[in-house]
Amino acid sequence: MSASVRFSPARIAVIAELTVLEAVRQRLFGALLVLAAGMIAGAQLLREFNFGSSELKFITDFGFGAVTLFGTILAVVTAAQLFFAEIENRTALTLLAKPVFRAEFVLGKFAGVAVVLALFVVVTTGALVTVLWMREGALMEVAPEAFERGRLVHYGSVVAFGALQWLKFAAIAALTLVVASFANTNLYSVVISFLIVLICHLQYLAQESWQKLGSGLARGAALLLASVFPNFQMFSVGDRIAAGQPIDPAVLGGSAAYGGLYLAVFLALAIHLFRRREI
């Protein structure tokens, strides 16, 4: 590309806009959104299944689970699918033949997926807040003595949970773009990305156990795992909120900084790899 062409946020925005439109047209986004929102709305039906926690804690926990699980699936599958759709349909070739940097292409794709993930988080977190608010209101009428100090659920923390999960999903989408940047098929990208996400969720075990391991080889492997992969449990802030406690600002800040760092690193790696890729 000519040196006179400058890096353009406007071009990134155009690619992002097209990516969002494409994602919304896909059935997967709608299906996961409906499934997650439906599960959250239906959490009340599982009240009888709850053995220990209070009802509101159970709904909160269940809702957080739905947001996290379906959001993770959406982040991996949508990022891989939308990236490979451009490669397989040869539209990437046409696009990159124009004055568009490969970095702009990757960033545009990522921004589009990030917007889709934001939509998902807003809808599901909104559904959770609504269900909790309504149920808490009903309980306040039945047992007002339990709510003498006002509402028990920290709704601000529930919203903060949603924001942090969005950051995590965005990091997962960026991670998927790293894999997709060198992978040859969509399926390979999805499977490998899910495996990496699983490792990232269990990374803390390697972090905590590498020193206790006996053999040098096992210690080395655990240390490498702990050092190379991010710890996605950094975003597991739901337990405290489900227990009726507000989210700690230090946790919010620390987790957000951690997520931001890995988001930037994964995007940089995806750009680096995509620039070396033959299309």
Place this chain on the structure above:
Amino acid sequence: MIRSGTSSALLILLVLLAAGRIGARLGAGAWEILRRDMPVLTASDVEVAAGEGIMVGLLGGFRAVTADFVWVRTNATWEERDLPATQTLIKLATTVDSRPLVFWINGSRMIAYDMPVWRIDAASAAGAGLPAVVQGRIVAEQAHAAIALLERARIHHPDEPLLLIEIGNIRARKLGDLAGAAALYREAALMPGAPYYAARIHAEMLKQLGRHHEALEWLVAVHRDLPRDDPMAMAEVVLERIRELEERFEVPASQRYLPTP
């Protein structure tokens, strides 16, 4: 091409290592707080969880629901008298979600009261009845396993008197350790939110240990603070027991405890 691929892989590795170091510093404070609230999963727990097919639920954040599923399975294996599976699932349920007391208390009861019967029945079915010494050893082993579970529960619920009462019950009924049980009931009775019966059982234990004077002093101190209008407090029963002890020690009427209305 190969050299280019290797240098690219090395670069990625270096970047990730650097990010790991920076990230560890950035998130150290947050992680310390988060780790305290997280289930204390070890590598072996993860193996069990994977075997039970609950990893996705656990990693996906459905902690309460996952633990509830595990608890349902625990009860199914308990009905089948499957000791290893029940023990594993109790550990898993309490590890996945340490918040509900029901997992800890009911789990410890299964271990302390049901499992010795299963083990003795299974051994007896294989041949002649087990000698009393061996039976006693089995009962003690199971009691200690249940107490270990409850001690783990106390790490998560340090202010919960019901856990101390449960340990006291097992010590008294299964290990015959009345003195140990009495101390635990006393500790539980003095905790905020303790059920009234903890204080009464402590006095009964003292009586069984022959420490009647101590029991009298304890009951008098307890009765002073008992609400007279709460039927659960059973203030009249406590007063009755005080009178029994006073009669036993032939306390003169003038020196007997005078309750305030």
